[in-house]
Amino acid sequence: MNSLAAWLETHAEALDSDPSRASEVLPQLVRAGAAAVGVPETLGGAGGTIADAIDIVAAVAQRSLTAAFVLWGHRTFIEYVQRSDNGVLRERTLAPLLKGEIAGATGLSNAMKYLSNIEALQMRATRRAEGFTLDGSLPWITNLRREGFIAAAAFEHEDGTPPSIFAIPHDAPGVQRSDDLDLIGLRASNTAALQVSEVSLDASYRLTADARNWLLHVRPAFLGLQCGMSIGLARRALQTTSEASAASRDSIRAEVAEAEAKLGEQSAHLRTGVLDGTFLERPAALFQLRIDLADTVTRAVSLEVQASGGRGYLRGQTGTARRVREASFIPIVTPSLVQLKAQLTQHRPVSVA
Structure with missing residues (x-):
């Protein structure tokens, strides 16, 4: 972590103000092992608890809130994969996430507000014989890394069954990332809007059937x-x-x-x-x-x-x-x-x- 701390100290101002530095953040975090803390060793992580992962986010935030924001999104998505009962999804995504080959984006802000009865879900899922067709948009998600991401989002089912949460890969047809949002700071955090239009995914991409x-x-x-x-x-x-x-x-x-x-x-x-x-x-x-x-x-x-x-x-x-x-x-x-x-x-x- 010492090399990460030094890098953050040197580049904190640039990460806050310069979106062109966004591609550098996740590789630095992963190289230092920050994303693996609190993930069981049996799953390829460094061991420890979620409290230890919180400590790492705090340590990063001492030097750069931009980097800590990216780590929060990535590490939270890793937590989702750990806690999912979808073993196929875990096998497919956890190792690439821990290696930083793909960025995890926690698009569940809308879902958390839904959970608290603050707003309705903004995404819709229609059941098909081969799986689901997904539609909707989310205005603000962090760590939508242009080099590749997978984002969690909650979907209301048109047939009235309980909402589900899906992991949406960046390269699925119909997934579109906007340009970076024009933030006053945290500009290297890969924060953008996500549009999902007639995206077809099967159940292997569903984090949970009971959101x-x-x-x-x-x-x-x-x-x-x-x-x-x-x-x-x-x-x-x-x-x-x-x-x-x-x-x-x-x-x-x-x-x-x-x-x-x-x-x-x-x-x-x-x-x-x-x-x-x-x-x-x-x-x-x-x-x-x-x-x-x-x-x-x-x-x-x-x-x-x-x-x-x-x-x-x-x-x-x-x-x-x-x-x-x-x-x-x-x-x-x-x-x-x-x-x-x-x-x-x-x-x-x-x-x-």
């Missing part, structure tokens, strides 16, 4: 790996603040210590919750933690801005300006904070006067 129940079980990993991005970004902002000159940091020393303690508590809570099943049984606890971590990111970056002063406003002098942009992305990653807060109101008991 709702399956999503409930993968949601802690989906959100937990996402929380790793917040942890890493906040950790780096606080570290940079602590390294500022004494004159810059002395007046905010107590606030920095408080933020560091809070981040440590939140990180420990996340690790415990994904390992002991708390977030599976009580998803509201994970929703609240994701919200709290976003608040910690905002506070940490604000402290860094204060400590860096005018120097942080100069181009090329520090990573402060980039981290401000990165922090502005944390609240809108699906499910956004607005959506999570709406969900929490549904989980809270109604008081009776």
